[in-house]
Amino acid sequence: MRDAVTGPRVLLKRLREVMAEPLDAQERLDKIVRHIAANMVAEVCSVYVLRADSVLELFATEGLNPGAVHEASLRVGQGLVGTIAATARALNLSDAQSHPAFAYLPETGEESFHSFLGVPILRSGRALGVLVVQNKAQRVYRDDEVEALETTAMVLAELIAAGELEGLNRQGTGLDLSRPLQLGATPLAEGIGLGYVVLHEPRIVVTDLFNEDADTEVARLRDALGRLRISIDDLLGRREVASDGEHREVLEAYRMFANDRGWVRRMEEAIANGLTAEAAVEKVQSDNRARMSRQHDPYLRERLHDFDDLAYRLLRELVGKPHGPIAEHITGDYIVVARNMGAAELLDYSKENLRGLVLEEGTATSHVAIVARALGIAVVGQVTEVLSMAESGNAIIVDGYDGVVHLRPAADVEAAYAEKVRFRAQRQAAYDELRALPSRSADGTDITLMMNAGLAMDLPQLEQSGAGGIGLFRTELQFMVASHFPKPREQEELYKQVIDAAGERPVTFRTLDIGGDKVLPYAQGLSEENPALGWRALRLSIDRPGLIRMQFRALFKAAAGKKLRVMLPMVTEVREVRTVRRIIDREIAILTRFGYNLPTSFKLGAMIEVPSLLWQLDELMDEVDFLSVGSNDLFQFFTATDRGNSQIASRFDPLNRAFLRALRFIVEKAQARGKPVSLCGEMAGNPLTAMALLGVGFKTLSMSPAAIGPVKAMLLDLDIAKLSDMLLPLIASPHREQTVRELLIDFAQANKVPY
Numbered sequence: 001m002r003d004a005v006t007g008p009r010v011l012l013k014r015l016r017e018v019m020a021e022p023l024d025a026q027e028r029l030d031k032i033v034r035h036i037a038a039n040m041v042a043e044v045c046s047v048y049v050l051r052a053d054s055v056l057e058l059f060a061t062e063g064l065n066p067g068a069v070h071e072a073s074l075r076v077g078q079g080l081v082g083t084i085a086a087t088a089r090a091l092n093l094s095d096a097q098s099h100p101a102f103a104y105l106p107e108t109g110e111e112s113f114h115s116f117l118g119v120p121i122l123r124s125g126r127a128l129g130v131l132v133v134q135n136k137a138q139r140v141y142r143d144d145e146v147e148a149l150e151t152t153a154m155v156l157a158e159l160i161a162a163g164e165l166e167g168l169n170r171q172g173t174g175l176d177l178s179r180p181l182q183l184g185a186t187p188l189a190e191g192i193g194l195g196y197v198v199l200h201e202p203r204i205v206v207t208d209l210f211n212e213d214a215d216t217e218v219a220r221l222r223d224a225l226g227r228l229r230i231s232i233d234d235l236l237g238r239r240e241v242a243s244d245g246e247h248r249e250v251l252e253a254y255r256m257f258a259n260d261r262g263w264v265r266r267m268e269e270a271i272a273n274g275l276t277a278e279a280a281v282e283k284v285q286s287d288n289r290a291r292m293s294r295q296h297d298p299y300l301r302e303r304l305h306d307f308d309d310l311a312y313r314l315l316r317e318l319v320g321k322p323h324g325p326i327a328e329h330i331t332g333d334y335i336v337v338a339r340n341m342g343a344a345e346l347l348d349y350s351k352e353n354l355r356g357l358v359l360e361e362g363t364a365t366s367h368v369a370i371v372a373r374a375l376g377i378a379v380v381g382q383v384t385e386v387l388s389m390a391e392s393g394n395a396i397i398v399d400g401y402d403g404v405v406h407l408r409p410a411a412d413v414e415a416a417y418a419e420k421v422r423f424r425a426q427r428q429a430a431y432d433e434l435r436a437l438p439s440r441s442a443d444g445t446d447i448t449l450m451m452n453a454g455l456a457m458d459l460p461q462l463e464q465s466g467a468g469g470i471g472l473f474r475t476e477l478q479f480m481v482a483s484h485f486p487k488p489r490e491q492e493e494l495y496k497q498v499i500d501a502a503g504e505r506p507v508t509f510r511t512l513d514i515g516g517d518k519v520l521p522y523a524q525g526l527s528e529e530n531p532a533l534g535w536r537a538l539r540l541s542i543d544r545p546g547l548i549r550m551q552f553r554a555l556f557k558a559a560a561g562k563k564l565r566v567m568l569p570m571v572t573e574v575r576e577v578r579t580v581r582r583i584i585d586r587e588i589a590i591l592t593r594f595g596y597n598l599p600t601s602f603k604l605g606a607m608i609e610v611p612s613l614l615w616q617l618d619e620l621m622d623e624v625d626f627l628s629v630g631s632n633d634l635f636q637f638f639t640a641t642d643r644g645n646s647q648i649a650s651r652f653d654p655l656n657r658a659f660l661r662a663l664r665f666i667v668e669k670a671q672a673r674g675k676p677v678s679l680c681g682e683m684a685g686n687p688l689t690a691m692a693l694l695g696v697g698f699k700t701l702s703m704s705p706a707a708i709g710p711v712k713a714m715l716l717d718l719d720i721a722k723l724s725d726m727l728l729p730l731i732a733s734p735h736r737e738q739t740v741r742e743l744l745i746d747f748a749q750a751n752k753v754p755y
C-alpha cells in the first residue's frame with residue numbers, strides 16, 4: 001500500500017498537472033479517475049455527478065464497464081452512491097454487497113468488487129456528486145485513505161462548480177449546481193426584484209488547491225490562526241462588548257472554537273495531504289457544514305453559523321483581505337444575499353441598481369428590513385440555506401409579495417415575473433394619476449391621507465405619493481441605523497430637513513420609541529424576559545429624561561418660526577404625559593432664556609397603543625391636543641398577539657369585532673371632545689382594513705407611502721355613509737357566522753369599491 005503521507009501529495013500533484021493540460025472535460029475526468037485508481041491501488045475509481053433532476057449519473061470510471069458511463073444512474077437516496085449523496089457522508093465497507101442499501105447495476109459489472117469507499121463531492125456542505133473507489137479483496141480503507149479521497153473530491157467539486165462538466169451528460173439535463181430552485185421565504189418588504197446575486201460576504205474562491213510545501217502551509221495556517229485569536233481577543237476587550245450580553249457570548253464561542261484542537265488538527269491533516277492552507281480551511285468547513293446542517297437542534301445550527309463565520313474570518317486572514325462587505329464592481333441590477341446584516345451595512349450598497357435583499361434569517365422587525373422598506377426594495381427573510389445554494393452572479397428573483405425566491409430561474413419564470421413587474425408598474429402609473437385629485441369619498445367626505453416616514457431618504461415620497469403630510473415620523477430610525485448615538489446637531493439637522501421637505505404640509509414627529517424589539521446596536525440593552533412589555537419607549541424616556549430632553553431641544557430648534565407637532569409613543573398612564581409636559585416647559589424656558597426663536601405653534605399628542613388608555617380617554621384629552629392610534633401595538637396588546645411572530649400571523653387580523661368596537665369607541669370619544677384623532681398603524685395602509693377605519697369614523701389615516709395610491713383608489717369609490725350604516729350595527733351586534741372581513745369584502749364587491 002502507498003505511503004500514507006506522500007500518497008495523496010503525489011496524487012494531488014498529478015491532478016494539478018491534469019488540470020493544467022489542454023484536454024476536453026471528458027478526457028480530463030477520465031484521466032483523473034485513472035490517476036486516483038492508480039494512486040490508491042484500487043481496481044475501480046468512479047465519479048457520479050448529481051444532475052438537476054436529482055439523479056446521480058456515472059460520469060467517468062476506471063475499472064467498471066466503460067459502456068456504463070453516462071448510462072448508469074441512481075436516484076439520490078438509492079443504493080450506496082445515492083445514500084452518500086443524501087447524507088453527505090462517506091461510506092467505507094469491506095463487503096459492499098451485504099450492505100442493506102446496495103443496489104445492483106448490471107451494466108457496470110461491479111459485482112466482483114467487494115470493498116467500497118465512497119465520499120461525497122462537497123461544496124459549501126452540499127453534495128454535488130460522489131467519488132468511489134473499489135477493490136476485489138475484502139478490506140476496510142484506513143482513515144488516512146478516507147481523508148485522502150475526500151481531499152481529492154475537492155478537486156472534482158471545483159471542476160463541477162466551474163461549469164466544466166455542464167453538457168457532458170447524454171440527456172442534456174443540467175447539473176444540480178445550475179438547477180433552478182424555488183425557495184420559500186417570509187415576505188418582509190413588498191416588491192419584486194430581478195437581478196444577479198451579490199453575496200454580502202463574498203465567498204473567497206480558493207483557486208490554489210495544491211501546496212508545494214506542507215511545512216510552509218502549516219506555518220501560514222498557524223500564523224493566520226494567531227492573528228485570528230488576537231482579533232477576537234481585541235473585540236472581546238472593547239468597551240461595547242465588555243459586559244455580558246448576546247454579542248459577548250457569540251465572541252466567547254468564537255474564541256473557544258478558534259482554540260479547538262480538533263479543528264486545527266483536521267486542517268493540518270488536510271495540508272499534510274497536499275492542500276494549501278486556504279483549501280484546507282475550506283475542506284474542513286465543508287465537512288463541518290455537511291455534518292452539522294443535518295442537525296435539527298437550533299442551538300447546534302446556530303453554532304454552525306458561528307463556525308462558518310470563524311472559518312470565513314480565517315480565510316480572510318490567510319488571503320489578507322480586509323473585513324467587511326464588498327460592493328465594488330457591481331454593474332447591472334443586483335440582489336444582496338446575506339445571512340443577516342445591520343441596517344447601516346445595507347446603506348453601504350449603491351442604491352441605484354439594488355433591487356432586493358434575501359436574508360437567511362431576518363424578521364419583519366429587523367432593522368435592516370425597516371431600512372430596506374424605506375429604500376423601496378423587495379425583501380424576504382427566513383430563506384433556509386440560501387447561502388450554500390446561491391453563487392455570486394446567479395440570476396435571482398425575489399418576490400416580496402408572496403414570499404418566494406427563485407434562484408437561477410427558468411426562462412418562463414423569469415418572463416412571468418418581468419410581466420408581473422410591468423403590470424405593477426402600470427397599476428402604479430394609474431395611482432399616480434389619482435395624485436392630483438382631492439382625497440374625497442364618493443359621498444363627499446374629505447379624508448386626509450398621510451404618510452409614515454423615518455429617514456431622510458423617505459422624504460422624496462412626499463411628492464411622489466401625494467401624501468397630505470407626515471402622520472408619523474419614527475424618530476428612532478435615525479438612532480437605529482447609526483453606529484453611534486446621533487448627536488444633538490445631527491438630530492436637529494434631520495428634523496429640519498423633514499420640516500423643510502414638508503413645506504406647508506403638517507409633520508407629526510414621534511419621540512424615541514426604542515426598547516422592545518427596537519434595539520440600538522451601540523447602546524447597552526437590557527436582557528428582558530418580555531421586551532414588548534418592558535422598559536421601552538416613553539418609560540425609558542421618563543426614567544432617563546436626558547434623551548427626550550435632548551430630542552425636544554433639537555425639535556424646537558429645528559421648527560423655529562414654524563409649526564411643531566410631537567406625539568408620545570406607548571403612553572400607559574395620563575401622568576406620564578404630565579411628566580413630559582413639565583420637561584417640555586423647562587426646555588421652552590431654557591431656549592427662551594438663551595434667545596432662541598421658538599415654533600409659532602406647538603401641539604402635543606398621545607399615541608393610543610396600550611389598552612389601559614381606553615379607560616382614561618377623558619383625562620388624557622385634558623392633557624393633549626390630538627390622538628393617534630398605533631394599531632400595530634394596540635392590537636398586539638388588546639388581543640395578546642405578538643405582532644412579530646410569524647407562527648400566529650394569521651391571528652393578527654385587525655378586522656376583529658371587539659377591536660373595531662374599541663376603535664369606534666375611541667373615535668366617538670374624540671369627536672365628542674372635538675379632539676383630532678388619526679390612525680397610523682399598518683391597517684391604515686391596506687385598502688380593505690382602511691375601508692373599515694373610514695366606516696368606523698376615522699378621517700385621517702397615515703400609512704406607508706406605497707399604500708397611498710391603492711387606499712385613495714378605494715376612497716374615491718367609497719360611499720362612507722352607506723358603509724357606516726352597514727358596519728356600525730354589525731360590530732355592535734353579537735357575534736355572527738360571517739366574519740367582519742367577509743362582510744366587508746361582500747360590501748366592496750357589491751358596491752364596486754376596489755380593495
Ligand code: PEP
Binds near residue numbers: 472631633634681682
Ligand atoms: C403602531 O404601533 O401601530 C405604530 C404605528 O408604531 P410602531 O409600528 O412604530 O410600533
Ligand code: MG
Binds near residue numbers: 569609630632633
Ligand atoms: Mg407602536
